[in-house]
Amino acid sequence: MTNEERMVEAALRSWKLNEERVDKFFQALSEEQLQREVAPGRNRLIYLWGHLAAVNDALFPLFGLGPKLFPELEEMFISNPDRSVEKIFSGAELKQITGKINDSLWAEFKRWTPSEWLAAHTSVSDEDFIREPHRNRYSVLLSRNAHMAFHLGQAILVKPKR
């Protein structure tokens, strides 16, 4: 393995680890438990789960992999705050949805060469990318990974103290 391949592997391992922790945590909760807030007046667990699904789904167009699989996630879990959209997905639905999103992403992620990882994402123009080459897929992967960890840290507070 070359150095750049090892670095792709490191980022993918970290991504997979966080994604699996998110899956494991939320999938174990009942619909009722998913209604709990992470802090008084803050997001419910169901919203955080949907939010992470929505942000991952948005990686398809951002990475040039095609359209989102579940475009309705955006309105439910990104562009509107919790409790403002009448009908959102249930836990049972999110389990299916996140499975499909994460499996499809992973299949693509495993395929890319280091140079493909370092290519521009689709929201940066060719001219901007010349000046700002850090606006690549690899950087997005790292920041979305930290984003998963950020919300997982919140979600986990709802569990009983060890």
Next chain:
Amino acid sequence: MTNEERMVEAALRSWKLNEERVDKFFQALSEEQLQREVAPGRNRLIYLWGHLAAVNDALFPLFGLGPKLFPELEEMFISNPDRSVEKIFSGAELKQITGKINDSLWAEFKRWTPSEWLAAHTSVSDEDFIREPHRNRYSVLLSRNAHMAFHLGQAILVKPKR
């Protein structure tokens, strides 16, 4: 820049971004505010701040950069849970301490070549590293970065809702 240099840059950018968010959040709090718990019966903000400082300080020996700068952090904020150690650092002290730790780490981080980033960390043996080459400094940087985001997500819940 080579691909591997771009990947080091991406990881360092992500690290710096999270580190600065942590600094900014905690430094703005009074000693009184730092006594607040992130959730009922859970860690106080002062403990989370000290915990992040302690984990970063532990990178010096783990990365072969020498001893910890503030070895007493470990007992206060890692090996013992919150409220079980009588005397812990104040917010004013942690501000100084985290500044020194983060500045020193950053000075080292900026210096390493991609191959140095992919070298084994000090808690893996030479034989194990042959079988498990992912146990390198670069992987640790990514996982500590996610760890910072994890606790920052918790800390931020204490702020008034937007």
